[in-house]
Amino acid sequence: MSLLQQLTSDMVTAMKKRDKETLNVVRMLKATVQNEQIELGHDLNSNEEIAVMAQEYKQRKESLEEFEKAGREDLISQAKKELAIVESYMPKQLSKDEVTNIVEGVINELNASSMKDFGKVMKSVMPKVQGQADGKLVNQVVKEQLNK
Template structure:
């Protein structure tokens, strides 16, 4: 079942359950996926769907950080609930140890020696971890291994 079909089913379920938070998030996700399809002019591949979901998740995480900084606990709590809904559609996330192992393998693979090779390592490791790990975690792990 494609992501759009899943979103449609979940939207119907949320409507029947009168779950306003889930319904609004599912609608936003469906809209984002459909907009991406229109922009690209074809049905989305799994990688493209994950990219859309990752973008939506990142936006919400950034919003939570801003709301917390501004002392808006009400908006922060609402956005955290939205994050929970978005995460249901994301691929399973890798643990920190799994990310560290993949990054270590990639560092050895590209022959990175110092921080000067940071871009080369990130360019090689991000396609491997697309949607399976938070970019900040990957970035920090690469920095730690290249010190």
């Protein structure tokens, strides 16, 4: 089942349950996927679907961080709920240890030894963890590994 079909099915389920919060988030996600399809001019493949969901997840995570800085409790709970719904459509997120193992493998493969190789390492790691790890985490792990 494609992501678009899943979103449509979940939208119908949320309507039947009269779950307005879930319905609103699923509608936004579906609209984003459809807009991306229109922009690209074809149905999205699984990597493109993951990229769209990762972008949506990142936006909500950043919003949550801003709301926490501002002390907006009313918006924090809403952002957390939205984040959980978006997360349900994403692949399982990798732990820091799993990301570290991938980064170490890439560093060994590229014979990277210093921060000068940072760009090459990131360029090789990101496609392997696309949608499964936050870019900030990957960036942090690569810096830690190259500074050993």
